[in-house]
Amino acid sequence: MLERITNQKQIILNYLEKNKSHPSAEEVFLNVKKILPRISLATVYRNLEQFAQTGKILEINGATKRFDGDISDHQHFICNSCGTVYDIFCKFPSAKNFKNHNHKIGKIENYQILFYGTCKKCKK
Numbered sequence: 628m629l630e631r632i633t634n635q636k637q638i639i640l641n642y643l644e645k646n647k648s649h650p651s652a653e654e655v656f657l658n659v660k661k662i663l664p665r666i667s668l669a670t671v672y673r674n675l676e677q678f679a680q681t682g683k684i685l686e687i688n689g690a691t692k693r694f695d696g697d698i699s700d701h702q703h704f705i706c707n708s709c710g711t712v713y714d715i716f717c718k719f720p721s722a723k724n725f726k727n728h729n730h731k732i733g734k735i736e737n738y739q740i741l742f743y744g745t746c747k748k749c750k751k
């Protein structure tokens with residue numbers, strides 16, 4: 628039983644690591660279901676939340692919550708027209724200073740910057 632649960636988690640993580648499209652919980656569910664036909668959306672969701680909390684994946688809190696298996700330092704650009712989430716890897720000079728910054732409210736442990744615009748594909 629324990630082995631099965633571990634296996635479940637691994638399959639979900641593997642999917643996210645291979646899939647760079649920033650899937651929503653539902654998309655992860657539909658794809659993982661092909662390998663684990665009896666898995667429920669609630670289970671997938673619970674695992675995703677857990678992975679995000681422990682820093683194994685990123686959670687992107689746009690209009691739809693999405694998940695990212697790429698935890699390297701990068702930001703996201705969300706297209707207002709098609710909803711595609713793009714990775715942005717350019718360095719923003721001050722961004723790295725946010726992390727672990729002791730603000731008067733409390734220590735900043737993490738931060739998320741979302742950029743919104745219309746992607747080139749939609750502009751055509």
Ligand SMILES: [Zn+2]
Nearest residue numbers: 706709746749
């Ligand atoms: Zn677009």
Ligand SMILES: [Zn+2]
Nearest residue numbers: 695697713714
């Ligand atoms: Zn990303």
